[in-house]
Amino acid sequence: LASANRGARAIAMAGGATTVLTDDGMTRAPLLRMPNAKAATDVKRWVEDPANFELLRGAFNSTTRFGKLKSVAATTAGHNVYVRFVCFTGDAMGMNMITKGVSEALTVVQEHFPAMRLLALSGNLCTDKKPSAINWLNGRGKSVTCEVHLSKDILSKVLKTNADALVELNTAKNLVGSAMAGSIGGFNAHASNLVTAVYLATGQDPAQNVESSSCITLFDKDEEGTGVYASVTMPSIEVGTVGGGTSLPAQSAALAMMG
Numbered sequence: 001l002a003s004a005n006r007g008a009r010a011i012a013m014a015g016g017a018t019t020v021l022t023d024d025g026m027t028r029a030p031l032l033r034m035p036n037a038k039a040a041t042d043v044k045r046w047v048e049d050p051a052n053f054e055l056l057r058g059a060f061n062s063t064t065r066f067g068k069l070k071s072v073a074a075t076t077a078g079h080n081v082y083v084r085f086v087c088f089t090g091d092a093m094g095m096n097m098i099t100k101g102v103s104e105a106l107t108v109v110q111e112h113f114p115a116m117r118l119l120a121l122s123g124n125l126c127t128d129k130k131p132s133a134i135n136w137l138n139g140r141g142k143s144v145t146c147e148v149h150l151s152k153d154i155l156s157k158v159l160k161t162n163a164d165a166l167v168e169l170n171t172a173k174n175l176v177g178s179a180m181a182g183s184i185g186g187f188n189a190h191a192s193n194l195v196t197a198v199y200l201a202t203g204q205d206p207a208q209n210v211e212s213s214s215c216i217t218l219f220d221k222d223e224e225g226t227g228v229y230a231s232v233t234m235p236s237i238e239v240g241t242v243g244g245g246t247s248l249p250a251q252s253a254a255l256a257m258m259g
Contacts, residue, residue: 185214
């Protein structure tokens with residue numbers, strides 16, 4: 001809590017942070033099983049054909065007023081096909097929304113491939129509540145970058161450090177140390193603490209902290225060499241302001257405070 005307060009104070013003294021939403025799309029990846037590897041490849045090619053995407057989008061969008069199917073891609077392993085649907089879900093985190101839409105879209109696939117068997121609506125390529133390279137690279141939910149410029153005075157007075165020491169430590173610990181550990185999305189000090197706290201306070205699913213706290217923290221010295229540009233890039237924040245626990249009194253009040 002103390003370190004979070006210091007960071008918040010430093011950001012406030014710097015005039016706030018700049019935040020950009022780089023992508024927005026919840027995912028669901030059902031597992032389909034075909035009779036053989038060739039049939040699995042045929043499904044992959046079919047769902048990735050732009051003309052067929054329109055059929056899938058029509059079926060998906062018919063199930064929701066707010067959800068919009070954005071893209072579909074398939075991965076095969078033997079005669080298994082993992083079809084990753086990406087959907088815009090509005091203000092909701094959207095897991096129920098996208099699952100319902102995917103189920104309807106699969107009826108279209110079934111019509112063209114009668115031998116298809118649906119083994120699971122989630123084949124773990126989504127990926128939900130697990131660290132994964134696919135979420136780290138392609139994103140899931142909200143993909144966000146936040147940046148702030150911290151001057152020499154702020155570093156000295158609030159964080160009790162200087163630009164050289166901060167850049168050196170971040171590189172050796174958060175970047176090299178995490179790489180040596182074989183981390184996926186763990187290139188930070190303790191993003192999961194802050195994500196979990198916000199999730200509990202605002203009615204999110206705390207189990208989704210696993211991928212939502214994937215984060216890379218970067219520090220670069222500014223033009224004068226005495227301050228730093230600090231940023232966090234978080235590609236898979238699964239969050240909503242409606243649905244789930246967001247309607248609970250305390251959590252609703254916290255969301256209202258945030259605007």
